[in-house]
Amino acid sequence: MSHAFYLDLDRCTGCFACAVACMDQNDLEVSRPEPTAWRQVFAIEATTGSEVRIRYVSLACMHCEDAPCLMACPSGAIARDAATRAVTVNADLCIGCHSCSIACPFGVPRFGKDGRMQKCDLCSARLEAGLEPACVRACPTRALKQGDPNLLTLEAEKKAAARLVAGT
Amino acid sequence: MDKLQRMIKGKIPGEATGIEVRKSICTICDPQTQCGLDCYVKDGRIIKVEGSRENPHSEGTLCAKGAAQRQWVYHEDRLRTPLRRVGPRGSGEFVPISWSEALDTVVENLNRLKAESGPESVIFYCGYPKQMRPFVQRLAFLFGSPNYCTESSTCFTAMAMAWRLVYGQMAGPDLAHTKLLLVWTGNPLWSGTPNARRLMDAKERGVKFVVVDPRKSPIAGLADLHLQLRPGTDGALALAMANVIIKEGLYDRGFVAEWTRGFDEYRIYVAGFSPERAEEITGVPVELIRQAAVMYATAKPAAMMPSSTPLVHHTNGVQNQRAAAMLVGLTGNFDVPGGNVPQALAWLEVPGGGFPARDHAFKMPRQWSEMPPRVGAERFPVWTEMIDQGQAMDLVRHITTGDPYPLRGFVGFGLNYRMFPGSPRFLEALDKLDFICLVDLFATDTTKYADIVLPACSSVERSEVRAYPQKHIIATEPVIAPLGQSRSDTDIIFGLAQKLGLPYQDYDGVSSNGGTPPPELGGFLPDGSPEFSAAFEAAMDWILEPSGMTMAELKKHPAGMPVPNPIPVSYRKYEKNGFPTPSGKMEFVSSITEKYTDREGIDGLPVYREPRLSPVSTPETAARYPLVLGTGTRLPMFIHSRMFRVPWTRSLRREAMVDLNPADAAKYGVVQGDLVELSTPEGSIRVRANVTHLAAPGVAHMYHDYPEADVNSLLSPDYLDPISGFPGFKASLCAVRKVSEAAPDFDLPQEVAR
Ligand code: SF4
Ligand code: SF4
Ligand code: SF4
Numbered sequence: 070m071s072h073a074f075y076l077d078l079d080r081c082t083g084c085f086a087c088a089v090a091c092m093d094q095n096d097l098e099v100s101r102p103e104p105t106a107w108r109q110v111f112a113i114e115a116t117t118g119s120e121v122r123i124r125y126v127s128l129a130c131m132h133c134e135d136a137p138c139l140m141a142c143p144s145g146a147i148a149r150d151a152a153t154r155a156v157t158v159n160a161d162l163c164i165g166c167h168s169c170s171i172a173c174p175f176g177v178p179r180f181g182k183d184g185r186m187q188k189c190d191l192c193s194a195r196l197e198a199g200l201e202p203a204c205v206r207a208c209p210t211r212a213l214k215q216g217d218p219n220l221l222t223l224e225a226e227k228k229a230a231a232r233l234v235a236g237t
Numbered sequence: 238m239d240k241l242q243r244m245i246k247g248k249i250p251g252e253a254t255g256i257e258v259r260k261s262i263c264t265i266c267d268p269q270t271q272c273g274l275d276c277y278v279k280d281g282r283i284i285k286v287e288g289s290r291e292n293p294h295s296e297g298t299l300c301a302k303g304a305a306q307r308q309w310v311y312h313e314d315r316l317r318t319p320l321r322r323v324g325p326r327g328s329g330e331f332v333p334i335s336w337s338e339a340l341d342t343v344v345e346n347l348n349r350l351k352a353e354s355g356p357e358s359v360i361f362y363c364g365y366p367k368q369m370r371p372f373v374q375r376l377a378f379l380f381g382s383p384n385y386c387t388e389s390s391t392c393f394t395a396m397a398m399a400w401r402l403v404y405g406q407m408a409g410p411d412l413a414h415t416k417l418l419l420v421w422t423g424n425p426l427w428s429g430t431p432n433a434r435r436l437m438d439a440k441e442r443g444v445k446f447v448v449v450d451p452r453k454s455p456i457a458g459l460a461d462l463h464l465q466l467r468p469g470t471d472g473a474l475a476l477a478m479a480n481v482i483i484k485e486g487l488y489d490r491g492f493v494a495e496w497t498r499g500f501d502e503y504r505i506y507v508a509g510f511s512p513e514r515a516e517e518i519t520g521v522p523v524e525l526i527r528q529a530a531v532m533y534a535t536a537k538p539a540a541m542m543p544s545s546t547p548l549v550h551h552t553n554g555v556q557n558q559r560a561a562a563m564l565v566g567l568t569g570n571f572d573v574p575g576g577n578v579p580q581a582l583a584w585l586e587v588p589g590g591g592f593p594a595r596d597h598a599f600k601m602p603r604q605w606s607e608m609p610p611r612v613g614a615e616r617f618p619v620w621t622e623m624i625d626q627g628q629a630m631d632l633v634r635h636i637t638t639g640d641p642y643p644l645r646g647f648v649g650f651g652l653n654y655r656m657f658p659g660s661p662r663f664l665e666a667l668d669k670l671d672f673i674c675l676v677d678l679f680a681t682d683t684t685k686y687a688d689i690v691l692p693a694c695s696s697v698e699r700s701e702v703r704a705y706p707q708k709h710i711i712a713t714e715p716v717i718a719p720l721g722q723s724r725s726d727t728d729i730i731f732g733l734a735q736k737l738g739l740p741y742q743d744y745d746g747v748s749s750n751g752g753t754p755p756p757e758l759g760g761f762l763p764d765g766s767p768e769f770s771a772a773f774e775a776a777m778d779w780i781l782e783p784s785g786m787t788m789a790e791l792k793k794h795p796a797g798m799p800v801p802n803p804i805p806v807s808y809r810k811y812e813k814n815g816f817p818t819p820s821g822k823m824e825f826v827s828s829i830t831e832k833y834t835d836r837e838g839i840d841g842l843p844v845y846r847e848p849r850l851s852p853v854s855t856p857e858t859a860a861r862y863p864l865v866l867g868t869g870t871r872l873p874m875f876i877h878s879r880m881f882r883v884p885w886t887r888s889l890r891r892e893a894m895v896d897l898n899p900a901d902a903a904k905y906g907v908v909q910g911d912l913v914e915l916s917t918p919e920g921s922i923r924v925r926a927n928v929t930h931l932a933a934p935g936v937a938h939m940y941h942d943y944p945e946a947d948v949n950s951l952l953s954p955d956y957l958d959p960i961s962g963f964p965g966f967k968a969s970l971c972a973v974r975k976v977s978e979a980a981p982d983f984d985l986p987q988e989v990a991r
Binding site (some may be wrong): 085114123211 | 243244246247248249251285286287288295297298299300301302303304305306307308426427430431433434437441443453455458873874884885886888889891929930931
């Protein structure tokens with residue numbers, strides 16, 4: 070089963086629907102001092118000379134193939150789900166050492182009131198039941214997608230080809 | 238974890254997990270959105286929601302607010318019983334009472350006020366949601382009061398008025414067939430997410446986007462041309478675009494000659510708005526104005542997307558919106574494929590819903606002429622001539638002065654006092670009333686002023702009927718039982734009507750004709766709570782009768798169904814019927830506003846006036862309050878006061894913040910998260926600074942309704958457009974001063990420079 074997320078940056082509007090859908094799906098506790106939202110949306114204001122563009126980016130765990138978090142975890146709490154290829158956490162084994170946070174290039178791991186690591190599990194149970202991840206379902210612009218990495222990039226490539234023609 | 242446990246944790250519906258998916262709709266926001274909602278229910282409780290795929294409007298998606306439905310529905314602030322006030326007004330001290338006691342107290346007081354001061358002394362009001370509006374209006378009119386008002390006194394109506402002044406009707410953009418979309422303010426990517434996908438698809442199809450907006454909003458990010466004007470100067474920009482279009486001969490001469498009124502006067506007036514002059518007023522460079530005008534006039538077809546509020550939340554709002562709307566007819570884009578196409582309104586005024594309904598007859602069992610003048614009649618004559626509601630912005634004055642007659646009672650559904658400019662003054666006025674009954678979902682700062690509070694339930698706990706522009710209709714059924722003793726708004730309305738002895742269910746008026754009234758449906762449960770679901774269905778059957786649809790048929794389709802034999806979309810309807818304006822033509826000079834030109838700020842032509850407070854019109858005030866203040870610009874996670882209390886949405890922006898441009902922030906020595914004082918001549922609030930290029934230099938945007946930082950308290954209750962009565966929320970003046978540094982744990986994203 071395929072396991073990648075894809076975000077069409079041109080279509081993400083920073084509307085936060087994905088972030089809240091994830092909270093609802095996973096009963097997340099977001100109050101201080103341990104807010105544990107698994108999907109985050111950022112507004113990035115990119116300045117080039119006098120030009121400013123505000124872009125929006127929705128991020129959660131990338132489910133890396135060579136997952137640095139998995140390799141860094143000393144207690145074997147992080148594993149790869151055989152069926153969905155999602156990188157998952159077994160909180161019972163987590164010792165709360167934060168090695169995964171140091172290793173993860175995307176700042177994904179969160180630590181709740183119990184001090185154990187938690188993060189996106191790619192809605193694995195939903196994938197197995199033939200449903201899309203909660204965040205993907207909610208996205209009003211269909212910026213956020215999930216599926217076979219090669220099909221997702223092929224779709225992006227098709228759009229790039231269309232843009233090339235439009236530009237001529 | 239075994240497989241079943243994993244499925245339960247993953248909330249997978251099915252027999253094994255005992256999770257059932259039930260269909261409803263979301264009405265947390267209510268500007269003709271109503272996304273289809275799949276509620277995952279286990280043991281009578283919603284454990285998750287997602288969008289219904291079957292809904293052709295939202296197509297399985299939700300916004301951040303809708304996705305937080307579960308925390309909103311089950312929130313601890315939900316009212317669960319009727320309440321009677323025991324402490325002073327505003328104290329929040331209440332005791333629970335039975336439905337019988339509550340309804341009897343309301344009815345006793347309404348009848349007393351009617352006997353003492355006439356039925357017009359009672360105000361009936363409707364905020365969110367909008368499904369019960371016709372029911373509240375019918376209640377008011379049968380009671381005998383013309384004083385039916387809604388939150389549309391500050392939303393949408395002024396825009397519709399402007400279009401109606403020009404064309405006799407509203408005409409939305411035909412996005413599917415257009416080549417260019419002129420987005421005139423508003424950011425539907427946050428405020429109307431069901432259309433976000435369609436806009437993105439249009440962009441990918443190669444539709445050109447011209448966006449007029451003071452903000453660098455997400456939709457401005459899609460723009461091929463972004464005209465970032467000074468707030469409130471839209472009229473000058475539109476007139477300058479007309480100037481270019483006429484001068485360059487790009488207007489539709491045939492249409493203008495045959496189908497318009499007052500073009501010569503208009504042409505002479507716009508001749509005074511050269512792009513050079515408009516640049517001085519609006520701040521938009523001459524070249525951009527020219528380019529936008531030529532692009533819009535030559536795209537053929539081009540559509541204009543109006544917004545419900547930003548263009549009309551100005552003291553010159555209707556005139557600005559008229560000037561913009563006129564560009565449509567001028568360029569021959571009215572009622573053509575890919576242009577702006579008027580469509581008949583279905584139930585609850587959904588354009589292009591595709592079926593006729595009897596809302597009007599239902600909500601207006603009496604004519605205006607049979608009742609005393611309504612709130613705002615003297616002060617807002619254009620509104621009063623055009624809109625079948627009172628203008629609530631005149632309530633403060635009317636209650637306070639008792640002119641032309643005393644107002645003493647208030648029955649409000651979803652009243653939020655912070656909607657009113659000069660909000661503390663509205664509370665003071667409210668407090669002068671003899672009797673207040675408020676119906677709400679939550680205990681709010683406004684319900685603290687009620688004498689009796691009645692608990693309403695949310696959309697997932699009730700039945701309602703909604704139409705969609707995709708010619709789809711749904712009649713929902715409750716997916717969970719109402720929380721506590723809460724009831725649907727319509728149950729409450731029918732219950733009040735019955736106890737008041739009004740002929741509410743006599744839709745054909747047989748009793749007034751001497752016939753026998755129909756038997757009343759519904760009644761009161763043993764605990765006294767109103768149960769009128771059969772009456773609601775009978776009412777809807779009566780309303781839907783011209784469409785041929787029945788509730789029995791609709792209820793067979795839990796996710797809704799396509800409207801059978803929908804009214805087909807057609808074009809150039811004016812060629813057959815003329816325009817529904819007094820002259821039968823598109824009016825550059827309005828036959829309606831022309832009658833009131835003795836009033837300050839009302840003219841036949843779309844005359845441009847500066848906002849009443851602006852660096853240009855009030856330079857002395859601007860010397861002390863140098864920033865333009867816009868209130869109420871949308872954020873994606875909130876809708877008015879509705880989502881602050883919900884932890885999931887609140888976590889996305891924990892603190893009240895004012896958007897400031899980095900240049901202004903630097904000027905005032907403010908960085909992201911600093912505590913600042915935002916002040917106007919009316920008062921001040923303390924909020925955090927959000928330093929962002931979303932705000933143009935010189936403009937501060939502040940979201941409204943925060944209990945701890947109510948920006949509408951900084952405006953005067955009289956800061957209103959004389960035509961519509963709408964507040965000038967989007968352009969007044971303010972000052973910003975730093976109070977203290979950001980707290981170290983301040984958790985908002987910082988600006989990133991690349
Ligand atoms: S937590 Fe970080 S490192 Fe681990 S899989 Fe996710 S993105 Fe990769
Ligand atoms: S896949 Fe599921 S767990 Fe991961 S971010 Fe999306 S909703 Fe959250
Ligand atoms: S729901 Fe979609 S558009 Fe909205 S923030 Fe998430 S990815 Fe972006």
